Amino acid sequence: MLEIKNLHVKVGNHEILKGVDLTVRTGEVHSIMGPNGSGKSTLAQVLAGRETYEVTAGKVTYDGKNLLEMAPEDRAREGVFMAFQYPVEIPGVSSAYFLKAGLNAIRKHRGLEELDAVDFLELVKEKIKLLEVDERLLHRSVNEGFSGGEKKRNEIFQMLVLEPRLAIMDETDSGLDIDALKTVARGVNALRSPDRAILVITHYQRMLNYIVPDAVHVLVDGRIVKSGGKELAHELEAKGYGWVEAQARAAAPAKA
Amino acid sequence: MNAVAQQTNLYLEAFAQFEKATAGDGGAWLHPIRRAAIARFADLGFPTPRDEDWRFTNVAPIAGTAFRLAGEGGAVPGPEALTPFAFAGIACHRLVFVNGRYVPGLSAPGSLPAGVRVGSLAEALRADRGLLEPHLTRYADYHHDAFSALNTAFLADGAFVRIPRGQVVEAPIHLLYVSTGAKVPLVTHPRNLLVADEDSQATIVEDYVSLGEGVAFSNVVTELVVGESAVVSHYLIEREGRQAFNVSTLRSQQGRSSSVASHTVLLGGALVRNNVHPVLAGEGGDCLVNGLYLATGRQHMDNYMKVEHMGPHCGSRQFYHGILDGQSRGVFHGRIIVHKGAQKTDAKQTNRNLLLSEQAQIDTKPQLEIYADDVKCTHGATIGQINPEAIFYLRSRGIAEAAARALLLFAFAGESLQRMKVEPIREHLERLVRRWLPHGDVLEDAR
Numbered sequence: 001m002l003e004i005k006n007l008h009v010k011v012g013n014h015e016i017l018k019g020v021d022l023t024v025r026t027g028e029v030h031s032i033m034g035p036n037g038s039g040k041s042t043l044a045q046v047l048a049g050r051e052t053y054e055v056t057a058g059k060v061t062y063d064g065k066n067l068l069e070m071a072p073e074d075r076a077r078e079g080v081f082m083a084f085q086y087p088v089e090i091p092g093v094s095s096a097y098f099l100k101a102g103l104n105a106i107r108k109h110r111g112l113e114e115l116d117a118v119d120f121l122e123l124v125k126e127k128i129k130l131l132e133v134d135e136r137l138l139h140r141s142v143n144e145g146f147s148g149g150e151k152k153r154n155e156i157f158q159m160l161v162l163e164p165r166l167a168i169m170d171e172t173d174s175g176l177d178i179d180a181l182k183t184v185a186r187g188v189n190a191l192r193s194p195d196r197a198i199l200v201i202t203h204y205q206r207m208l209n210y211i212v213p214d215a216v217h218v219l220v221d222g223r224i225v226k227s228g229g230k231e232l233a234h235e236l237e238a239k240g241y242g243w244v245e246a247q248a249r250a251a252a253p254a255k256a
Numbered sequence: 257m258n259a260v261a262q263q264t265n266l267y268l269e270a271f272a273q274f275e276k277a278t279a280g281d282g283g284a285w286l287h288p289i290r291r292a293a294i295a296r297f298a299d300l301g302f303p304t305p306r307d308e309d310w311r312f313t314n315v316a317p318i319a320g321t322a323f324r325l326a327g328e329g330g331a332v333p334g335p336e337a338l339t340p341f342a343f344a345g346i347a348c349h350r351l352v353f354v355n356g357r358y359v360p361g362l363s364a365p366g367s368l369p370a371g372v373r374v375g376s377l378a379e380a381l382r383a384d385r386g387l388l389e390p391h392l393t394r395y396a397d398y399h400h401d402a403f404s405a406l407n408t409a410f411l412a413d414g415a416f417v418r419i420p421r422g423q424v425v426e427a428p429i430h431l432l433y434v435s436t437g438a439k440v441p442l443v444t445h446p447r448n449l450l451v452a453d454e455d456s457q458a459t460i461v462e463d464y465v466s467l468g469e470g471v472a473f474s475n476v477v478t479e480l481v482v483g484e485s486a487v488v489s490h491y492l493i494e495r496e497g498r499q500a501f502n503v504s505t506l507r508s509q510q511g512r513s514s515s516v517a518s519h520t521v522l523l524g525g526a527l528v529r530n531n532v533h534p535v536l537a538g539e540g541g542d543c544l545v546n547g548l549y550l551a552t553g554r555q556h557m558d559n560y561m562k563v564e565h566m567g568p569h570c571g572s573r574q575f576y577h578g579i580l581d582g583q584s585r586g587v588f589h590g591r592i593i594v595h596k597g598a599q600k601t602d603a604k605q606t607n608r609n610l611l612l613s614e615q616a617q618i619d620t621k622p623q624l625e626i627y628a629d630d631v632k633c634t635h636g637a638t639i640g641q642i643n644p645e646a647i648f649y650l651r652s653r654g655i656a657e658a659a660a661r662a663l664l665l666f667a668f669a670g671e672s673l674q675r676m677k678v679e680p681i682r683e684h685l686e687r688l689v690r691r692w693l694p695h696g697d698v699l700e701d702a703r
């Protein structure tokens with residue numbers, strides 16, 4: 001479903017991603033872990049289409065299409081969703097209006113009928129309950145004045161409403177207490193299906209206890225330096241990233 | 257005559273004729289004031305950018321145009337031409353002025369509570385000297401302001417509204433000023449006197465519109481006198497054509513514990529100067545000065561606020577938002593004067609601007625003059641672009657870029673519109689704003 005080949009990304013003169021390779025097949029859940037500043041959010045943002053990042057080399061194929069050529073809104077309409085590490089506050093735009101506009105744009109693209117306000121509310125009610133989101137948030141401005149936890153839950157709530165085929169979660173677990181984490185995981189697991197793929201970016205394996213990945217990758221300094229099964233997450237949790245970085249450094253000259 | 261070639265003589269000649277023409281009518285008691293005003297104008301001339309209050313606005317296009325004073329008896333449009341300007345869903349008390357003159361045939365003052373007056377100033381000048389004299393020309397400063405001087409000199413018609421003590425006028429009073437456009441540039445001097453006595457309530461809308469093309473200059477002065485504990489909402493909508501000049505002054509005088517909200521929406525006109533000048537004279541008064549200006553092309557919109565605190569324990573809040581596109585230019589000049597004795601003043605001022613193009617320009621200037629020691633005054637101004645992160649966030653959820661931009665602009669304008677509490681008027685203005693915004697049509701179903 002998603003194939004990233006030799007992806008290089010720059011911001012200004014600073015190269016952040018230095019050749020990322022990653023393949024995620026339909027139905028799979030992959031996790032990307034890595035230390036602060038290793039480029040995890042950069043990867044997520046580039047996949048969602050943020051234009052401030054410059055792709056200098058490499059290819060990203062999504063469902064056989066060149067993802068990098070698509071506008072952010074077209075990616076969303078084709079089923080890509082990214083839950084932001086830092087969701088943006090948008091004063092004056094109601095959450096309900098925003099989400100309905102997004103959903104209808106996506107439905108239209110999929111050849112489905114657009115929903116009116118009543119049908120929309122019907123549809124979101126159940127997902128609101130699942131994520132234990134306060135229904136009143138819908139009538140507030142997007143993310144404005146939301147607590148950290150509310151913002152994260154709101155991202156997953158949007159994800160459930162928009163029903164993406166490729167979901168990318170950028171540190172959705174950070175700052176969530178264990179109950180909120182379980183709630184979020186319940187939401188994500190509800191979305192898990194054989195025709196969807198999920199990319200979970202996280203620092204900690206804790207969330208992976210609830211969203212069990214098929215593969216774990218370690219991103220260090222703009223490269224994926226190690227991949228493995230879910231036990232890799234436990235190993236990283238126990239030993240930190242130091243040993244992977246050391247291994248990567250040792251391996252680098254051998255490659256050359 | 258100086259370099260800008262001001263057409264001051266034309267006004268002096270026109271005044272001589274005007275004086276003759278009005279000699280016989282009942283408003284003759286005003287003549288000494290009119291004469292004093294034209295004399296002041298002759299001395300002052302039109303302001304220039306050397307004048308601190310006009311630093312950012314050059315009125316040479318007004319000063320240099322040979323305007324003709326719009327007279328009585330011009331062609332009057334049919335009622336159907338005015339339907340686009342009505343607020344859907346509410347029956348207003350409506351007065352219509354065509355090229356500055358009251359037109360009874362197009363007006364519908366409706367039924368009003370006992371003692372309430374909603375009519376033309378021309379008529380009141382003839383019959384109600386006693387009601388007018390205590391207020392008319394007492395507040396607007398024609399000694400120092402050339403435009404007020406001109407307006408006062410040519411004072412002939414406009415709206416006269418009076419709400420007696422304790423009366424509540426629930427439906428808005430809609431004052432519609434239509435300029436029809438003519439082959440020659442026309443000037444009108446609408447003069448409004450709005451008096452809300454003690455404990456009364458009213459909503460008054462001044463609405464400036466154009467029918468047809470043509471250069472026109474509306475030089476407006478409104479005196480709003482608000483008695484103790486009275487509550488007044490005043491709206492000014494400028495939606496004239498792109499060849500129109502509009503200079504308006506709202507001078508309000510607030511009594512003890514009164515509350516006034518002034519809402520301004522500037523959409524039209526080539527060169528617009530919007531003076532808002534509340535004087536909080538009594539103790540414990542409160543005023544909201546709320547505005548939105550949207551300019552594009554070569555439009556110039558200047559907002560000059562002068563909020564004067566005279567009595568103690570008064571509050572004033574100024575919120576002005578501007579969106580500037582094309583090669584337009586915006587000005588926000590926010591003066592707050594806290595006089596000696598205006599202790600416990602709480603004055604706040606915010607001006608926020610979005611620039612949509614490289615050529616658009618905004619000058620924003622706060623000016624605080626504080627002569628009391630126990631006061632709270634805050635001010636802040638921002639100039640920026642639409643937040644690109646917000647645009648990306650919206651697009652990442654499937655919303656097209658143009659729609660995302662329109663949505664964010666509408667939200668920005670919405671902060672001003674939300675303060676306008678009369679729903680049918682707000683909805684009408686929201687529609688006008690959506691129509692103005694690039695790709696605003698995608699928001700037709702918003703909220």
Ligand SMILES: Nc1ncnc2c1ncn2[C@@H]1O[C@H](COP(=O)(O)OP(=O)(O)OP(=O)(O)O)[C@@H](O)[C@H]1O
Nearest residue numbers: 011014016034035036037038039040041042043052
């Ligand atoms: N817009 C930008 N301008 C300049 N530098 C940037 C920008 N975005 C990211 N960077 C830099 O690129 C590097 C990678 O950042 P990124 O946010 O992708 O890391 P991350 O792995 O998500 O980190 P964290 O775990 O803290 O979220 C960091 O050194 C960061 O400072």
Ligand SMILES: [Mg+2]
Nearest residue numbers: 040041085171
């Ligand atoms: Mg990050």
